[in-house]
Amino acid sequence: MSLYSIAAVFVLAGAATAKVSTNITVPVSVSAAVDIFDIAPIISNADATAFIQNLTRQGNNLTTAAFVEAENISGMYNISTQFCMPSSDPPEHPTLQILTHEVGFDRTYWDLAYDGFNYSYIDVATDEQKYLTLSYDSLGIGNSTHGDPVNEIQADKVIHVGHSFGSVQTYGLPDAFHTLSDGIVLTGFSLNSSFMPLFLIGGNFVQANLNQPFRFGSILPSSGSTTEEVAAAFRKPLDHAKVEDILAEYDLIDYVAGLEDPEERVAYADGYITNSNTGANQFLFFGPSGRYDPGIVIYAEETKQAIAPGEFLTLGGSSSASAFAGPVLVLTGSNDLPFCGGDCYATGNPKLPSIPAAVVEAFPKVPTGDFAAIIQPETGHGINLHYNATGAYNVIGDFLAAKGLASTYAKVPRWSCTECKISQESV
Numbered sequence: 144m145s146l147y148s149i150a151a152v153f154v155l156a157g158a159a160t161a162k163v164s165t166n167i168t169v170p171v172s173v174s175a176a177v178d179i180f181d182i183a184p185i186i187s188n189a190d191a192t193a194f195i196q197n198l199t200r201q202g203n204n205l206t207t208a209a210f211v212e213a214e215n216i217s218g219m220y221n222i223s224t225q226f227c228m229p230s231s232d233p234p235e236h237p238t239l240q241i242l243t244h245e246v247g248f249d250r251t252y253w254d255l256a257y258d259g260f261n262y263s264y265i266d267v268a269t270d271e272q273k274y275l276t277l278s279y280d281s282l283g284i285g286n287s288t289h290g291d292p293v294n295e296i297q298a299d300k301v302i303h304v305g306h307s308f309g310s311v312q313t314y315g316l317p318d319a320f321h322t323l324s325d326g327i328v329l330t331g332f333s334l335n336s337s338f339m340p341l342f343l344i345g346g347n348f349v350q351a352n353l354n355q356p357f358r359f360g361s362i363l364p365s366s367g368s369t370t371e372e373v374a375a376a377f378r379k380p381l382d383h384a385k386v387e388d389i390l391a392e393y394d395l396i397d398y399v400a401g402l403e404d405p406e407e408r409v410a411y412a413d414g415y416i417t418n419s420n421t422g423a424n425q426f427l428f429f430g431p432s433g434r435y436d437p438g439i440v441i442y443a444e445e446t447k448q449a450i451a452p453g454e455f456l457t458l459g460g461s462s463s464a465s466a467f468a469g470p471v472l473v474l475t476g477s478n479d480l481p482f483c484g485g486d487c488y489a490t491g492n493p494k495l496p497s498i499p500a501a502v503v504e505a506f507p508k509v510p511t512g513d514f515a516a517i518i519q520p521e522t523g524h525g526i527n528l529h530y531n532a533t534g535a536y537n538v539i540g541d542f543l544a545a546k547g548l549a550s551t552y553a554k555v556p557r558w559s560c561t562e563c564k565i566s567q568e569s570v
């Protein structure tokens with residue numbers, strides 16, 4: 144099945160914003176080698192803290208200490224995907240970007256609804272830069288069960304774009320599938336693991352389904368319950384804006400997340416963890432004050448996803464990308480916490496301009512000039528959540544275009560199938 148015939152089916156499901164977008168759950172058959180770890184069950188907040196203590200104890204490598212054996216697993220898994228294309232001027236030879244999100248998020252990181260989709264990476268990549276995009280919920284997150292939808296689709300060129308732990312996975316991909324990727328973009332990334340404990344500790348990780356009991360599952364109110372009804376039950380006068388302020392101030396925003404909108408609920412079993420509150424979210428993902436909307440921190444906290452502890456254990460497990468020879472862009476916020484310790488320029492080495500610049504050593508086959516490490520100014524780890532996110536998107540678009548990876552147009556468009564016309568008319 145060609146990409147456009149998939150797209151034509153998608154379009155009938157409707158367009159959410161300017162881009163032509165739809166969601167589809169893709170069942171995939173997965174066979175994978177996984178590591179089995181002997182880790183005490185994490186069923187309380189105290190267990191979550193003990194796990195992070197074990198993970199961050201100096202001189203202790205929990206990945207090695209808890210390793211039991213490698214095992215081959217296989218099965219059918221559902222991948223929840225969002226496929227998007229430009230709403231006008233569809234390119235004759237499209238380039239597809241496969242977007243992999245960070246732990247603690249889902250694929251909506253690439254298409255934030257906040258502020259009228261003003262922060263959407265996908266809006267810029269499709270409508271302005273004319274790419275196709277495929278974003279997906281990974282590894283048991285959001286509406287997916289597991290997996291990688293890579294083999295399901297075809298396009299002229301494929302670019303893999305990751306953020307943070309998604310970049311770690313993307314970095315590990317090319318050696319296994321290096322013929323599959325024409326270019327890679329690693330955002331919120333470096334190869335220096337010295338600062339990861341700051342992230343692990345700063346998150347004050349707790350049991351996800353206790354932290355957001357309505358949204359993540361341990362309290363299931365009747366589906367019609369709203370904050371108004373709950374407030375009425377407490378017989379308090381209700382000023383909705385004021386209630387929101389109070390909830391945020393007292394860290395109750397997590398407690399009520401998902402209460403108003405049953406559609407937002409995503410149950411997570413015991414063992415999934417999450418950062419504790421809005422302050423932890425700010426510490427992990429945001430840069431200098433004034434460089435982001437304070438409201439988006441609350442939004443990020445309300446819409447966060449849980450994390451499987453196994454993801455922290457297998458961080459170092461990605462194979463090297465040394466066989467990859469295509470263009471590579473690393474783009475990291477100047478104040479990134481987990482990959483730069485809050486300052487990407489503090490290298491202590493006059494010959495190393497930034498911590499992410501050292502990633503070049505991992506790509507010996509990439510020609511000089513096809514590798515770039517860009518520091519996005521005054522930005523923290525969650526690049527897409529800052530006021531200047533589109534500045535970063537333009538850097539990515541310009542780099543890919545300069546390396547000949549943009550979608551291209553034939554002189555005579557061959558865009559003629561009936562379904563495709565429907566798609567153009569539907570927007």
Ligand SMILES: *[C@@H]1O[C@H](CO)[C@@H](O)[C@H](O)[C@H]1NC(C)=O
Pocket residue numbers: 156157158159164165166225251
């Ligand atoms: C697709 O999923 C996103 C969230 O993941 C949601 O906001 C959007 O409404 C969905 N679109 C459709 C067409 O269902």
Ligand SMILES: *[C@@H]1O[C@H](CO)[C@@H](O)[C@H](O)[C@H]1NC(C)=O
Pocket residue numbers: 182183184185190191193194197
């Ligand atoms: C932490 O490590 C100790 C000692 O290795 C172990 O007994 C305990 O089960 C671990 N707890 C967690 C939650 O990983």
Ligand SMILES: *[C@@H]1O[C@H](CO)[C@@H](O)[C@H](O)[C@H]1NC(C)=O
Pocket residue numbers: 176213214215
């Ligand atoms: C997993 O499968 C690979 C190849 O199919 C095989 O070489 C390896 O020994 C298997 N590993 C285990 C633990 O069964």
Ligand SMILES: *[C@@H]1O[C@H](CO)[C@@H](O)[C@H](O)[C@H]1NC(C)=O
Pocket residue numbers: 168170219220221288
């Ligand atoms: C995948 O989704 C389908 C339809 O929603 C469902 O019937 C099936 O059980 C799901 N499979 C898995 C592995 O979750």
Ligand SMILES: *[C@@H]1O[C@H](CO)[C@@H](O)[C@H](O)[C@H]1NC(C)=O
Pocket residue numbers: 258259260261
């Ligand atoms: C998006 O941001 C720009 C400036 O950054 C602002 O002018 C515009 O009103 C915003 N749009 C929405 C939908 O909020």
Ligand SMILES: *[C@@H]1O[C@H](CO)[C@@H](O)[C@H](O)[C@H]1NC(C)=O
Pocket residue numbers: 223249280285286406407
């Ligand atoms: C999961 O599916 C539900 C219902 O289809 C939808 O409302 C929700 O936005 C989806 N969540 C994600 C993270 O895609």
Ligand SMILES: *[C@@H]1O[C@H](CO)[C@@H](O)[C@H](O)[C@H]1NC(C)=O
Pocket residue numbers: 204205206207336459460
């Ligand atoms: C722990 O050991 C694993 C291999 O067992 C390695 O990949 C990882 O980098 C190590 N972690 C640290 C922090 O040294």
Ligand SMILES: *[C@@H]1O[C@H](CO)[C@@H](O)[C@H](O)[C@H]1NC(C)=O
Pocket residue numbers: 334335336337489490491498
């Ligand atoms: C990580 O960065 C710090 C600060 O620049 C530096 O001191 C340290 O040597 C780096 N570690 C590695 C493994 O490159």
Ligand SMILES: *[C@@H]1O[C@H](CO)[C@@H](O)[C@H](O)[C@H]1NC(C)=O
Pocket residue numbers: 518519520521531534535538
């Ligand atoms: C926004 O980002 C772009 C691209 O990195 C950069 O050139 C520009 O200086 C940034 N603007 C501000 C105000 O930081």
